[in-house]
Every structure is written in structure tokens, then in C-alpha cells.
Amino acid sequence: MLQTILKYSLLVLAALSFIYPFIWMLSASLSSESSLGELTLLPVDFTWNNYVTVFTKIPLDRAFLNSALVAVLTTGLVLLSGAMVGYALARLDFVGKNIIFYLIIFTMTLPFQITLIPNYITMVKLGWVDTYLALIVPFALNSLSVLLFRQAFQSLPQALIDAARIDGAGELRIIFQVLIPNIFPTVLTITILTFMGLWNEALWPLIVIRDESTMTMPQLVTLFSVGGRAEGQLGVKIAAAVMLAIPIVVLYLFFQKHFIRSMASSGLKD
Structure with a gap:
């Protein structure tokens, strides 16, 4: 049982280490410019302006x-x-x-x-x-x-x-x-x-x-x-x-x- 828990814990950590950069990138793209220094998984000061600027x-x-x-x-x-x-x-x-x-x-x-x-x-x-x-x-x-x-x-x-x-x-x-x-x-x-x-x-x-x-x-x-x-x-x-x-x-x-x-x-x- 302990071995199984340890195995899945390592797999979860490995998965998070791979997916975290992309989640942060997605969150940062929806945040204001002044909030990009915060390494959060949710957008800060949510905005679509970055995408609008790209298409413009x-x-x-x-x-x-x-x-x-x-x-x-x-x-x-x-x-x-x-x-x-x-x-x-x-x-x-x-x-x-x-x-x-x-x-x-x-x-x-x-x-x-x-x-x-x-x-x-x-x-x-x-x-x-x-x-x-x-x-x-x-x-x-x-x-x-x-x-x-x-x-x-x-x-x-x-x-x-x-x-x-x-x-x-x-x-x-x-x-x-x-x-x-x-x-x-x-x-x-x-x-x-x-x-x-x-x-x-x-x-x-x-x-x-x-x-x-x-x-x-x-x-x-x-x-x-x-x-x-x-x-x-x-x-x-x-x-x-x-x-x-x-x-x-x-x-x-x-x-x-x-x-x-x-x-x-x-x-x-x-």
C-alpha cells in the first residue's frame, strides 16, 4: 500500500512539473502586465487585452x-x-x-x-x-x-x-x-x-x-x-x-x- 502511494505521488509530482509552466503561461496571458511577476495558477487582474493586442x-x-x-x-x-x-x-x-x-x-x-x-x-x-x-x-x-x-x-x-x-x-x-x-x-x-x-x-x-x-x-x-x-x-x-x-x-x-x-x-x- 505504501509503495503504491509513493509511486503515484512521484507520478503526480512529475506530471505537475511538466504541466505547471504551461498553466502559468496561460494564466499570465490573461493577467495584467503589472501582475506577471506573481507565479500563481490563476489570472491576476483578469484581462483579454493581451490577446486583443496580438490580433491587432x-x-x-x-x-x-x-x-x-x-x-x-x-x-x-x-x-x-x-x-x-x-x-x-x-x-x-x-x-x-x-x-x-x-x-x-x-x-x-x-x-x-x-x-x-x-x-x-x-x-x-x-x-x-x-x-x-x-x-x-x-x-x-x-x-x-x-x-x-x-x-x-x-x-x-x-x-x-x-x-x-x-x-x-x-x-x-x-x-x-x-x-x-x-x-x-x-x-x-x-x-x-x-x-x-x-x-x-x-x-x-x-x-x-x-x-x-x-x-x-x-x-x-x-x-x-x-x-x-x-x-x-x-x-x-x-x-x-x-x-x-x-x-x-x-x-x-x-x-x-x-x-x-x-x-x-x-x-x-x-
């Missing part, structure tokens, strides 16, 4: 649509490309398959900053600067999605694929109509991780996008916070950060059961 000074609605468009389209491309490459590496036999797989794994160890300049030069050469293509194409293939799809496809019985081939199904139909429905938690995990990464990406948009009408939400919020439009008002900056975080929180709350199940069962095997 920057086109947050347009930036939200831009971020949603880029995140949804790119996530879709990541699912398509990751599923096809992962299937090829898991179920097809061809020369150099293992080398390609290990190269993909190697790219996961490289920080994005290493490829930043080559990618930017490529965008300039293609004339994609200040376009949605610069935000979508460089992220259309994701090595993590390839890895997770490969492992998920390897966990399925070969008889499932053989039966589909006997029925005359082609490789694409096998992937998207036969195998994908059987690895839904993995698909959902890749979707959430990819969407979160794209939604929060600020560095790359800051480099390739200069037109405000094409800016994403993280980029616009970053420029708003450090570029002077917030006029040094911390509460306004926090309100902008809350607006940026809400979609990700909502997405996770809806799909957390599938996400946790997939992460718990996605062991890696050769």
Missing part, C-alpha cells in the same frame, strides 16, 4: 492558415513517401537495400543546421524563396517516418502480402489498402510527430520567407516577440506563444491514447 498588431489569422496549410500538406507527403520507402526497405529485395537503410539512419544523427545553407541555396536556384514550396518540399521525406514504417511493416505477417498479391493487388494497393489499416497507431504517431515538428518550425521559415502574407505562425510570433511590435510587453508575447501552442495541445489530447500505445509497442528490430 499582427495578421495572426493569416499566419494560422499558412501554418495549417504547410503542416497538413507536408504531413501528407511524409506519410506517402515514408510508407512507400519503408515498405520497399521492409519487404522488397534489391541490391543495396541495407546500405540505403543505414544511410537513412545516419541522416537522423545530423542536425538540420548542417544542411541549412545547401537547402537555402537550392531554394534560391529554384526560385522558391517566398513561396509555399520552400516550406513544404524540403520536409516532404522524413527519415523517422521511414524508420517507423519499416519496423511496422516488418511486424506484419508475410501471408497478408502474399494473399493480396494472389488477388491481383499491386504494390501501392498493398501498401495503402492492405497494410496501412493494420498499423494505424504507427500512422497516427508519425502524423502527430511530423505535424508538431512542422507547426513549431521557426528557423527555416525565417530564412526562406520574407513576405508577411506567406509567413507561418511560429515565424510571425518570433518576429513579433523580438522585432519590436510587442513593444516590450511580456504579457502580449506570452499570449502569442499560447496561441501557437493551443493547436498542438488539442491535437495531442484527441489522439493521446493511440500515440502512447504506438510509442510503447514500436520496438525496433532487424
Whole structure:
């Protein structure tokens, strides 16, 4: 009994340590500027002025649509490309398959900053600067999605694929109509991780996008916070950060059961 109480007490403390900063951020965004120094969980001098100021000074609605468009389209491309490459590496036999797989794994160890300049030069050469293509194409293939799809496809019985081939199904139909429905938690995990990464990406948009009408939400919020439009008002900056975080929180709350199940069962095997 004592062990159980201790275990749950530690879990509660751990949960509070993670959730407290976000609760404080939400509370601070609804408090007056003079009350931000108080670390309370409830707003002090409740006000909506911080959010009104954010929407007044920057086109947050347009930036939200831009971020949603880029995140949804790119996530879709990541699912398509990751599923096809992962299937090829898991179920097809061809020369150099293992080398390609290990190269993909190697790219996961490289920080994005290493490829930043080559990618930017490529965008300039293609004339994609200040376009949605610069935000979508460089992220259309994701090595993590390839890895997770490969492992998920390897966990399925070969008889499932053989039966589909006997029925005359082609490789694409096998992937998207036969195998994908059987690895839904993995698909959902890749979707959430990819969407979160794209939604929060600020560095790359800051480099390739200069037109405000094409800016994403993280980029616009970053420029708003450090570029002077917030006029040094911390509460306004926090309100902008809350607006940026809400979609990700909502997405996770809806799909957390599938996400946790997939992460718990996605062991890696050769």
C-alpha cells in the first residue's frame, strides 16, 4: 500500500512539473502586465487585452492558415513517401537495400543546421524563396517516418502480402489498402510527430520567407516577440506563444491514447 502511494505521488509530482509552466503561461496571458511577476495558477487582474493586442498588431489569422496549410500538406507527403520507402526497405529485395537503410539512419544523427545553407541555396536556384514550396518540399521525406514504417511493416505477417498479391493487388494497393489499416497507431504517431515538428518550425521559415502574407505562425510570433511590435510587453508575447501552442495541445489530447500505445509497442528490430 505504501509503495503504491509513493509511486503515484512521484507520478503526480512529475506530471505537475511538466504541466505547471504551461498553466502559468496561460494564466499570465490573461493577467495584467503589472501582475506577471506573481507565479500563481490563476489570472491576476483578469484581462483579454493581451490577446486583443496580438490580433491587432499582427495578421495572426493569416499566419494560422499558412501554418495549417504547410503542416497538413507536408504531413501528407511524409506519410506517402515514408510508407512507400519503408515498405520497399521492409519487404522488397534489391541490391543495396541495407546500405540505403543505414544511410537513412545516419541522416537522423545530423542536425538540420548542417544542411541549412545547401537547402537555402537550392531554394534560391529554384526560385522558391517566398513561396509555399520552400516550406513544404524540403520536409516532404522524413527519415523517422521511414524508420517507423519499416519496423511496422516488418511486424506484419508475410501471408497478408502474399494473399493480396494472389488477388491481383499491386504494390501501392498493398501498401495503402492492405497494410496501412493494420498499423494505424504507427500512422497516427508519425502524423502527430511530423505535424508538431512542422507547426513549431521557426528557423527555416525565417530564412526562406520574407513576405508577411506567406509567413507561418511560429515565424510571425518570433518576429513579433523580438522585432519590436510587442513593444516590450511580456504579457502580449506570452499570449502569442499560447496561441501557437493551443493547436498542438488539442491535437495531442484527441489522439493521446493511440500515440502512447504506438510509442510503447514500436520496438525496433532487424
